[in-house]
Amino acid sequence: MTKYRMETRVFLLAIVVIFINVLILHKTFSGLERENMIDPGGTNHGHSVNSHSMDKYSIFESRLRKLTEVSIDRSVHLEHIYPLSRGSTTLGCQDIVRMTNYRFLASGWTKAxxxxxxxNKTYAVKTVFPQGRDISSCLEEGYLYDxxxxxxxxxxxxxISLLQTLSHxxxxxxxxxxxxxxxxxDVSMVTELGDPVELIRLLQMSWEDRLKVAYDITKLLYFMSHNEFGTISINDFRRQQFVRVNGEIKLSDVDDIGFGDPICQTDDDCAVSFPNANFSLRISCQNLKCVGHNEKKNIFNAGRHFTTFLLPHGVPIGxxxxxxxxxxxxxxVTMNTKQLLHLMDKIVRMYGSGSYLNRTGTHIKVLYNKIPYQxxxxxxxxxxxxxxTGSGCTVSVFDLQEAEALCNADxxxxxxxxxxxxxxTGRTLIHMKSGIGNMNPNRNTNLYVKPTS
Known part of the structure; x- marks a missing residue:
């Protein structure tokens, strides 16, 4: 009987130990998630995931959880415990060692x-930045450098895992x-190399190029609200988090993204304020979630940092x-991302098709002198x-009639x-010239000369 009681006590003690370990792991993982759920205003939210995407998210969550379970023991290989996706064409350690012409570009709190x-291809290589704010603040708290x-x-x-998972x-x-x-x-990540998104450069771009930036941002926001992992919040939404790669704007820093709308008890828990913009949002609490929180927050920040100043300047009258x-x-924030994308689709379609020109259908005779293949x-x-382009006057037109109108106005x-x-957008490129002479043959171009009278 005594032996039975002893075995029972040992069993109960084991159950208690397992339960405590589960709580510790849950707390550790929650802490890691909270690192990426702090908005620029300093608000910290707990997040939940939509039920329809729970299966996909739980798989992704388990991968992140593995990272929190690894001890500081350097004999443990992180890549074995925290597996990442590696295809046959994925660059590895030996490839990174063989890279040449390393040139420092920028640094932040965590990375250089x-x-x-x-x-013969240029890449961006991101590594841990030893002098960054993350490490220095950790040292100030009394922790060892390791x-x-x-x-x-x-x-x-x-x-790395987030960028591999969120394919767009x-x-x-x-x-x-x-x-x-x-x-x-030692951790290194190799990505596409892009140009920084700077305000002055954006404003110097043509309206068509600025339209593309706004269109790309809208498509990204739609993806963030409609994907297999639930709604995603870009908490640190700034232009510095983006780069341009071959004309495409891309989110390059995903340190501070959060999954799932915040949990709540009342509507007051869902209030979102933007102190720097003197703007606040009221969001309803439905089924213990601030429904639409991430989507609305992304929309407002995208408008503040991109669309508000990109689209109005130089827009065609039509x-x-x-x-x-x-x-x-x-x-x-009076439309959701689906509605905004529909509206942007319409603008792009009208601009590419020339329907914004509002022509009556009356044919205007071409007056310019055409010199073929010159x-x-x-x-x-x-x-x-x-x-x-940065040099010359290269513009896009719907047709020859619009090209003549532009030249006539200049x-x-x-x-x-x-x-x-x-x-x-599918519009034809023309090169406007201030004179004629010394023409060169070209089977892909036609020269049109303005009438003298």
Whole structure:
């Protein structure tokens, strides 16, 4: 009987120990998630995941949980305990070692970013930044350097996993990674190389290029609200979190994204304020969730950092009403991402098809003198406000009639080269010229000379 009681006590004690360990792991994982759920205003929310995407999210969550269970023991290889996706074309440690021409680009709280060349292609390489705010603040709290570096390394590994999981044309693509534990946990990630998104450069772009940025941002927001993992919040929504790769704007930093709308008890728990913008949102609490919180927050921040100043300047007159509507909806968050994307689709479609020109159907006779298969490469170029390029005056037109109208309205334009190339909206590219002479043959272009009288 005594032996039976002893075995019973041991069994109950084991149950208690297991339960305590489960609570500790849950608390640790929740702490890791909260690192990426702090908005710029300092608000900290608990988040939940929509039931329809629970299965996909639980798989992803389990991968993140593994990272929190790893001890500081350097004999443990992080990549074995925290597996990431590695295909046959994924760049690895040996590839990163063979990269050349490393050049420092930028640094943040956790990472340093370099450009490097491998097989004649230039990549971005992100590594842990030893002098970053994350490590320095950890050291100030009295932790050893090894543990502080390890914590920053975990954050970078989590970002690798996030970027591999969230596949979208407007999210930066990961080409490879390296995780070693020879010294400290040395972590490197290889991605597409992009140009920083700077306000001055954005404002210097043509309206068509700015339209593409706004369109790409809207498509990204729609994805963040309609994906297999539930609604996603870009908590640190700033232009610095994005880059442009071959004309496409891409989210490159996913350190501070959160999954699922916040949990709540009442509507008051769902209030969102933006102190710097003197704006607040009231969101209803439904089934213990602030439904639409992440979507509305993303919309407002995207409007504040992109669409509000990108679209109005230089908009064609025929598109002015629709653009004003988009800007207003973004600023006041009175549309969801599906509605905004539908409206942006309409603007892009109208611009590409020329329907915004509101023509009566009356045919206007072409008055310009056409010189077939001729070009003026590199000569008689001049800068203009609408140009798609940094040098010369290259613009897009729907047809020859619009090209003539643009040239007629510009005193400097004496001719234009009508090419067979198209912009991203499908419009034809023309090169406006300030003179004629020294023409070169070109089977892909026609030269049109403005009438003298």
């Amino acid at each position: 970013v370099y450009s490097a060349i491998y097989n 543990k502080c570096f390890y914590k920053a390394a975990k954050k970078l590994i989590k970002e 044309p407007n999210i930066i693509q990961v080409f490879g990674f390296c995780i070693t534990s020879d010294n400290l946990y 598109l002015q009403p629709l653009v004003d509507r988009v800007v207003h909806r973004y600023s006041n 070009d003026l490469p590199g000569i008689y170029d001049y800068p203009c406000r609408l140009s798609l 005193e400097q334009c004496l001719a234009f080269v009508f090419s067979n190339k198209q912009s991203w």
